[in-house]
Amino acid sequence: MAGIGTAHLRDAxxxxxRVEHLVVEFPAPRGQKVHAVSDISFDVLPGxxxxxxxxxxxxKSTTGRALLQLPKPTSGKVVFEGVDLxxxxxxAMRQVRTKMxxxxxxxxxxxxxxxxxxxxxxxxxxxWDVGSSEDRVQRARLMLSEVNMDYDSVSWRRPYEFSIGQCxxxxxxxALMLNPRVLICDEPVSALxxxxxxxxxxxxxxxxxxxxxxxxxxxxxxxxxxxxSDRVLVMFLGKVCEVADAESLYSAPAxxxxxxxxxxxxxxxxxxxxxxxxxxxxxxxxxxxxEMPSSVTPPSGCRYRTRCPRAQEICGVQxxxxxxxxxxxxxxCHFPLGAPASxxxxxxxxxNT
Amino acid sequence: xxxxxxxxxxxDLEDRPLLEVENLKTYFQxxxxxxxxxxxxxxxxxRGxxxxxxxxxxxxKTVLSRSVMGLLPPQxxxxxxxVRFGDVDLTNASPQELRGLWGAQISMVFQDPVTxxxxxxxxxxxITESLRYHLAMSRQDAKETAISLFRSxxxxxxxxxxxxxxxxxxxxxxxxIVIAAAIACGPKLLxxxxxxxxLDVTVSAQILDLLNRLQQERYMSVIIVTHDLGVVTGxxxxxxxxxxxxxxxxxxTTTLFRDARMPYTEALLKSAPRLSNPSHTRLHTxxxxxxxxxxxxxxxxxxxxxxxxxxxxxxxxxxxxxxEAPRHWYAxxxxxxxxxxxxxxxxxxxxxVPAAMGVV
Numbered sequence: 109m110a111g112i113g114t115a116h117l118r119d120a121x122x123x124x125x126r127v128e129h130l131v132v133e134f135p136a137p138r139g140q141k142v143h144a145v146s147d148i149s150f151d152v153l154p155g156x157x158x159x160x161x162x163x164x165x166x167x168k169s170t171t172g173r174a175l176l177q178l179p180k181p182t183s184g185k186v187v188f189e190g191v192d193l194x195x196x197x198x199x200a201m202r203q204v205r206t207k208m209x210x211x212x213x214x215x216x217x218x219x220x221x222x223x224x225x226x227x228x229x230x231x232x233x234x235x236w237d238v239g240s241s242e243d244r245v246q247r248a249r250l251m252l253s254e255v256n257m258d259y260d261s262v263s264w265r266r267p268y269e270f271s272i273g274q275c276x277x278x279x280x281x282x283a284l285m286l287n288p289r290v291l292i293c294d295e296p297v298s299a300l301x302x303x304x305x306x307x308x309x310x311x312x313x314x315x316x317x318x319x320x321x322x323x324x325x326x327x328x329x330x331x332x333x334x335x336x337s338d339r340v341l342v343m344f345l346g347k348v349c350e351v352a353d354a355e356s357l358y359s360a361p362a363x364x365x366x367x368x369x370x371x372x373x374x375x376x377x378x379x380x381x382x383x384x385x386x387x388x389x390x391x392x393x394x395x396x397x398x399e400m401p402s403s404v405t406p407p408s409g410c411r412y413r414t415r416c417p418r419a420q421e422i423c424g425v426q427x428x429x430x431x432x433x434x435x436x437x438x439x440x441c442h443f444p445l446g447a448p449a450s451x452x453x454x455x456x457x458x459x460n461t
Numbered sequence: 462x463x464x465x466x467x468x469x470x471x472x473d474l475e476d477r478p479l480l481e482v483e484n485l486k487t488y489f490q491x492x493x494x495x496x497x498x499x500x501x502x503x504x505x506x507x508r509g510x511x512x513x514x515x516x517x518x519x520x521x522k523t524v525l526s527r528s529v530m531g532l533l534p535p536q537x538x539x540x541x542x543x544v545r546f547g548d549v550d551l552t553n554a555s556p557q558e559l560r561g562l563w564g565a566q567i568s569m570v571f572q573d574p575v576t577x578x579x580x581x582x583x584x585x586x587x588i589t590e591s592l593r594y595h596l597a598m599s600r601q602d603a604k605e606t607a608i609s610l611f612r613s614x615x616x617x618x619x620x621x622x623x624x625x626x627x628x629x630x631x632x633x634x635x636x637x638i639v640i641a642a643a644i645a646c647g648p649k650l651l652x653x654x655x656x657x658x659x660l661d662v663t664v665s666a667q668i669l670d671l672l673n674r675l676q677q678e679r680y681m682s683v684i685i686v687t688h689d690l691g692v693v694t695g696x697x698x699x700x701x702x703x704x705x706x707x708x709x710x711x712x713x714t715t716t717l718f719r720d721a722r723m724p725y726t727e728a729l730l731k732s733a734p735r736l737s738n739p740s741h742t743r744l745h746t747x748x749x750x751x752x753x754x755x756x757x758x759x760x761x762x763x764x765x766x767x768x769x770x771x772x773x774x775x776x777x778x779x780x781x782x783x784x785e786a787p788r789h790w791y792a793x794x795x796x797x798x799x800x801x802x803x804x805x806x807x808x809x810x811x812x813x814v815p816a817a818m819g820v821v
Binding site (some may be wrong): 124163164271301302303304305306307309310315328329330331332334335337354355358364368369370371372373374400 | 517518631633661662663664665666688689690692728729732733734735736738739741743744745746747750765808
C-alpha cells in the first residue's frame with residue numbers, strides 16, 4: 109500500500125514534530141536505489157505518543173533515525189518546534205539533539221562496555237557542561253532512582269554486570285539526563301522477556317507522564333504499540349498505510365495490511381484472552397503470501413498490492429492517496445475495509461468488494 | 462549396489478508415550494560453582510501431540526531441549542536422570558547410535574534460521590544430504606523428495622530455489638528450509654527451539670501454521686520451546702512452565718490459560734500486553750529478578766518474587782501436585798484460586814509485602 113498525501117496532518121501550530129514528504133533512499137549496486145522511506149508525512153502533538161508499526165524492512169527505524177538526521181533524509185521536511193531540521197548545520201543539529209533523545213533496541217550494545225554507569229549517565233551533562241559536578245551527580249542520582257536503580261550501588265559497575273532489562277533502564281536514565289522533549293524509542297522492548305518488557309513499558313509510561321515527554325514508539329509488536337500509543341501509524345515498504353488513534357485503528361482497521369497484521373497477532377494471542385481458543389490458521393483468513401516486495405524495485409501503484417487479497421487493476425496503476433474515512437482515521441487504500449472505495453477507484457469503474 | 466541405511470529404527474513401546482523424561486538434571490561446572498540449569502524435570506509426550514515449554518530467558522528451557530536430544534558437550538556437564546525415546550534410552554546411547562537418530566528420528570529446528578543453514582551450500586543439498594545419508598536414497602530420488610518437501614513447506618518454484626544459497630532467501634523462507642530439512646527423513650519427534658523468534662508476526666503465524674499442518678500430516682510429536690505464551694496458544698496440546706530449571710506447572714493448554722495455579726504462571730499471563738485492553742493499561746510486573754542458578758534460594762525458587770509467599774515457601778520446596786483437572790500439575794503451597802492462596806495473598810497485602818501490592 110502505498111500512501112501519499114498529507115490529509116492526516118493536523119494544525120502545524122500545535123504539533124511538536126511535523127514530517128512532510130520525507131524520503132530516505134540509499135544507494136544500491138548498479139546505480140539503483142533502495143527506497144527505504146518514500147514520501148511519508150506525519151505529525152506528533154506535544155505529550156502524545158505516536159506508535160509506528162510494521163514488519164522488518166518497512167522503514168520504521170529509518171524513519172525514526174531520519175528525524176534525528178541520522179542520516180539526513182534525501183528530501184522532505186522534518187519540523188521540530190517550528191524549525192526545519194533538514195536545513196540546519198551540523199552544529200545546530202547537535203544542539204537540537206539534546207531535546208530529542210533516542211533509545212535503541214539492543215541496550216547492551218548501546219552502552220559503551222568499558223565505561224562505568226556513572227560515566228555513561230553523566231556524559232551528556234559533561235558534553236554540554238551543565239552545572240557543577242555535584243549538580244550532575246545529583247541529577248544522575250535522581251534519574252537512576254526514577255528507573256529504580258540506586259546510584260551508590262550501581263555507579264561504579266559496568267554494563268556487563270547488568271541484565272539486559274537493567275541495561276535498558278540505564279539507557280532510559282541516560283536519555284532523560286538532559287531533560288529532552290521528545291523520546292524516540294526504536295524497538296525498546298523487543299529483546300526483553302515478557303515480564304521485563306512489562307516493567308520497561310510501565311516505566312516509559314511513568315517517565316512520559318512525569319516529564320511531559322512526547323514519544324515516538326517504533327515496534328513490530330502490535331500489542332505493545334497499542335499499550336503505549338495514543339495514535340498509531342502503520343507502515344509498509346516505506347509508505348504509510350493507515351493512521352488513526354489507537355482504539356479506532358485496532359477496533360476497526362481499514363487497510364487490508366493492518367488487518368493482516370492484526371489477524372496474525374490475534375491468532376497468536378487468542379488464548380491469552382480467556383475466551384475459547386479457536387484453532388484457525390493465519391493463511392485461511394488472511395494473505396497466503398507474506399514475502400516483502402523488493403524495496404529496490406517496489407511494485408507500481410500501491411506497494412501492498414502484490415500481497416493484498418483485495419487488489420484490483422487500479423491498485424497497480426494509481427497510488428492511493430491518504431484520505432479520512434472516519435473522524436481522525438486516515439487510510440491510503442482504494443478499497444478499504446468497511447468504507448467506500450476511493451474516488452479514483454469508483455471513477456475507474458471498480459466496486460468495493 | 463545398495464548403500465547402507467544409517468538410520469536407527471525405533472519401536473514404539475505399547476501403551477507407553479513416545480518420549481519419557483524422568484527426573485532429568487543438567488548441571489554445568491563453572492568457575493562460579495555448579496549451575497543447575499535443569500533440575501529434576503519429568504514429562505512425557507505421546508505420539509502426534511504438541512508440547513510447549515515456556516519460560517523466561519535463563520529458565521533452562523533451551524538446555525532442557527538440548528539435554529533431551531543429547532546435544533550438550535561432554536566436558537563440565539553433569540547429566541542425570543533418564544530420557545527414553547521409543548525403545549531407546551537416550552541417556553546411555555552411544556554417539557553412533559545418536560548419529561543414527563538425529564535428523565532421522567529426532568530433529569531440531571533452531572532459533573536463528575539463517576545461521577542454522579550452511580551459507581556455502583545450496584539449499585537443495587542441505588536437504589538431500591540427510592536423505593542420502595540416512596535413507597540411502599539415490600541422487601535422483603533425493604532430489605525429487607527435496608522438491609516435494611520444498612513444495613510442502615510453501616517455497617514457490619521449488620526446482621529453481623533448490624539451487625539458491627541461503628543468503629538469497631528471507632528469514633521466513635530460511636526457516637521453511639530448516640523445517641523442510643528437519644522433517645526430511647520423517648522424524649517421530651521434532652524439537653523447535655524458539656522457531657519464530659526474530660520473525661515478523663505475519664511470517665511467524667505462517668511458520669506456526671506450517672508446523673501444525675506438518676505435524677498432523679505426519680503424526681509427529683512436537684516440542685516447541687518458547688518464551689512467548691502467545692505462540693503456544695491454540696497450537697499446543699500441553700504446556701510446561703519452567704522457572705529456574707524446574708517445571709512449576711504443567712497442564713493442557715486451555716486449562717493452563719483458564720485455571721493457572723502457580724503464581725508465576727499467573728504473573729506471566731498477566732504481564733503480556735493484550736490487543737483487547739485499552740491503550741495505556743498498566744501492565745502487571747513481576748518484581749525482582751530470576752534467581753542466580755549457581756546460588757538458588759532455599760524452598761520455592763519463586764518465593765522471593767511471589768505475591769502469595771508464606772514462611773513455609775521459604776523453607777520447603779513444593780513438589781509437583783495434581784490439581785482437580787486431569788493432567789494438570791503444579792508446584793505451589795498456596796496455589797492461585799484456592800482458599801489457601803486467597804488467604805495468603807490477603808495476608809500479604811494486609812502486611813504490605815511489596816510483591817503482593819500490585820496484584821488485583
